[in-house]
Amino acid sequence: MKSLLLVFQLVTALALIGAILLHSAKGEGLGSIGGQARLFGSQKGLEQGLDRITAGCAIAFMSVSILLAIVGA
Numbered sequence: 001m002k003s004l005l006l007v008f009q010l011v012t013a014l015a016l017i018g019a020i021l022l023h024s025a026k027g028e029g030l031g032s033i034g035g036q037a038r039l040f041g042s043q044k045g046l047e048q049g050l051d052r053i054t055a056g057c058a059i060a061f062m063s064v065s066i067l068l069a070i071v072g073a
Contacts, residue, residue: 002071009064016057022050 024047 002068005064005068005071009061009068012057012061012064016054016061019050019054019057023047023054
């Protein structure tokens with residue numbers, strides 16, 4: 001049981017890392033100082049879907065982490 005949870009945690013961790021890296025940059029860096037940054041960019045359908053996938057991966061990762069803490073205790 002514990003080894004299965006460890007494997008699932010590894011898979012969800014890699015999926016979460018990949019989903020976070022796929023997000024586009026929100027800030028404009030130093031360009032935001034002069035007011036050239038976009039404050040409220042519109043989210044496209046792809047970006048909203050990626051947000052949902054990222055949230056799902058984060059919830060799955062945290063759930064497996066809690067289960068591993070319970071099983072390991």
